[in-house]
Amino acid sequence: MSARVEPQPDTEPLIRMVGVHKSFGPKHVLKGLDLEVRRGETFVILGPSGTGKSCVLKLLVGLMQPEQGEVWVGKQRVDHASHRQLWEIRGRIGYLFQSSALINWLTVAENVALPLVEHTRLRPHEIDRRVDEHLGKVHMLQGKYQMPAELSGGQKRRVALARVLAGAPTIILYDEPTAGLDPVMTQNIAALIRGVQREFGVTSILVTHDLPCAREAGDRIAYLDGGKVIHSDTTEAFLRTDHPAVRNFLSGGRAAANGATP
Amino acid sequence: MIRFFRFLGRTLEESVQGAGQTVELLFSSAWCARHAWKRRRFVLDQLYTCGIRPLPVVLVVALFTGMILALQTGIELDRFGAKDRIASIIGLGLCREMGPFMTALILTASVGSGIAAEIGTMKVSEEIDALEIMSIRPESFLVMPRLLAMALMTPLLTFVTDVVGILGGCLVSATRLRITPELYLNHVIDSLSEVLTIGGLPKDLYTGLAKAFVFGLIIATVGSAAGLSATGGAIGVGRATRSSVIQSFVLVIVVGYYLTSFFYT
Numbered sequence: 001m002s003a004r005v006e007p008q009p010d011t012e013p014l015i016r017m018v019g020v021h022k023s024f025g026p027k028h029v030l031k032g033l034d035l036e037v038r039r040g041e042t043f044v045i046l047g048p049s050g051t052g053k054s055c056v057l058k059l060l061v062g063l064m065q066p067e068q069g070e071v072w073v074g075k076q077r078v079d080h081a082s083h084r085q086l087w088e089i090r091g092r093i094g095y096l097f098q099s100s101a102l103i104n105w106l107t108v109a110e111n112v113a114l115p116l117v118e119h120t121r122l123r124p125h126e127i128d129r130r131v132d133e134h135l136g137k138v139h140m141l142q143g144k145y146q147m148p149a150e151l152s153g154g155q156k157r158r159v160a161l162a163r164v165l166a167g168a169p170t171i172i173l174y175d176e177p178t179a180g181l182d183p184v185m186t187q188n189i190a191a192l193i194r195g196v197q198r199e200f201g202v203t204s205i206l207v208t209h210d211l212p213c214a215r216e217a218g219d220r221i222a223y224l225d226g227g228k229v230i231h232s233d234t235t236e237a238f239l240r241t242d243h244p245a246v247r248n249f250l251s252g253g254r255a256a257a258n259g260a261t262p
Numbered sequence: 263m264i265r266f267f268r269f270l271g272r273t274l275e276e277s278v279q280g281a282g283q284t285v286e287l288l289f290s291s292a293w294c295a296r297h298a299w300k301r302r303r304f305v306l307d308q309l310y311t312c313g314i315r316p317l318p319v320v321l322v323v324a325l326f327t328g329m330i331l332a333l334q335t336g337i338e339l340d341r342f343g344a345k346d347r348i349a350s351i352i353g354l355g356l357c358r359e360m361g362p363f364m365t366a367l368i369l370t371a372s373v374g375s376g377i378a379a380e381i382g383t384m385k386v387s388e389e390i391d392a393l394e395i396m397s398i399r400p401e402s403f404l405v406m407p408r409l410l411a412m413a414l415m416t417p418l419l420t421f422v423t424d425v426v427g428i429l430g431g432c433l434v435s436a437t438r439l440r441i442t443p444e445l446y447l448n449h450v451i452d453s454l455s456e457v458l459t460i461g462g463l464p465k466d467l468y469t470g471l472a473k474a475f476v477f478g479l480i481i482a483t484v485g486s487a488a489g490l491s492a493t494g495g496a497i498g499v500g501r502a503t504r505s506s507v508i509q510s511f512v513l514v515i516v517v518g519y520y521l522t523s524f525f526y527t
Binding site: 058061063087090091093094095097098099101102103104114115118119167 | 388
């Protein structure tokens with residue numbers, strides 16, 4: 001993977017969702033969601049639990065289908081994609097799951113090597129070199145031969161991020177990457193996300209309800225509630241907004257971050 | 263009343279859909295067997311899991327099945343002065359039917375349930391989603407090695423069941439029915455050698471092994487399909503495991519009947 005320094009986000013949207021509706025049984029989660037993410041930016045989707053934030057990411061990689069609306073990645077429409085097209089689209093996307101989703105019976109190194117073993121013809125020593133390189137980036141080289149069950153939550157996320165990077169994606173989707181982690185580890189993960197964006201110039205969508213992480217990693221923030229984006233702006237402007245629902249969420253977030261009961 | 267028929271219709275639709283998906287999984291995974299060399303490590307792991315791990319249980323069950331069969335049948339045959347027929351009954355019974363069935367039932371309980379639980383846990387912990395996003399087909403990565411291992415190891419374990427069961431019968435015949443081992447084994451060989459086909463193999467033996475091969479495919483595919491359709495956390499994994507065991511038991515018995523009918527009528 002060639003390292004690029006300080007990418008300049010352009011204005012053309014790389015990811016677009018138009019009028020997307022999604023239900024789970026009787027629960028109508030997304031109600032005409034519109035979203036645009038520009039190339040090279042880190043776009044944060046903020047919002048309370050259960051508002052369909054993770055669902056947005058699954059729609060983008062075709063793990064779920066919308067009942068209505070359009071989902072675009074570049075010039076390819078995901079919701080109408082054939083099996084082969086979906087594979088092409090997924091080849092450009094890395095997905096960091098909330099649960100890390102490491103393959104339990106493979107070692108850390110084997111997990112990170114998986115995309116390389118499956119999709120490249122690299123020789124074993126070259127794969128090993130790249131695995132070391134990616135594990136080094138997330139400071140997990142010392143745990144190379146450990147099994148996922150022996151790792152802490154934060155270590156698993158970092159290994160999962162190394163696996164994502166091994167696939168050389170141009171888009172990375174982060175699903176609650178700091179959920180269940182202590183404040184120090186949250187800070188580390190947020191810094192890693194920012195570092196990855198700076199080094200590789202990837203376009204990222206970060207789904208979270210963790211305000212410090214959103215503030216640290218995001219270029220733009222959208223607030224999702226009631227099945228729609230109700231406010232979206234650059235990180236600085238978003239944090240100063242007067243929108244009542246956003247203000248309410250932000251003040252709750254700050255209180256929680258300070259250890260007070262909201 | 264309308265609600266009842268709606269429920270019935272939905273259940274029927276789901277069953278047919280599930281059966282279709284299982285058959286589709288069987289063929290797509292079998293097609294992936296062309297990648298077996300690339301995934302040889304996983305295939306070897308599964309050969310060990312499906313063939314070596316259940317071996318102690320298979321040995322014990324096979325030995326006692328042969329012994330019980332000899333004891334029960336031998337006592338009755340002795341009353342009619344036909345106890346020397348015991349060897350033929352045990353040999354034919356084990357090789358044709360009991361060997362493949364016993365092995366399949368043991369493997370369903372020990373390996374099939376394990377496959378469903380393992381893949382089901384991967385499904386609910388998003389590992390399967392992670393594979394799909396990495397453009398790695400679960401049929402090739404997870405199901406094919408298990409399918410291949412079960413297709414190879416079930417006939418092999420069935421052969422072991424046949425041999426150990428016959429030896430168990432020999433033990434009881436020698437100690438309780440006063441039939442010498444030489445006579446017993448000669449009778450077994452004679453009864454099995456009546457119809458020789460495919461490469462000189464007795465028909466009664468190779469039909470049993472062919473059945474075992476089909477049973478192996480059933481157990482691996484049903485277990486994998488149940489695991490891949492698991493939803494709803496630990497409860498969903500438990501449900502998938504239970505349903506895979508029930509489906510495999512029923513399918514082994516039903517398909518076994520039709521295979522017997524195909525080979526012997």
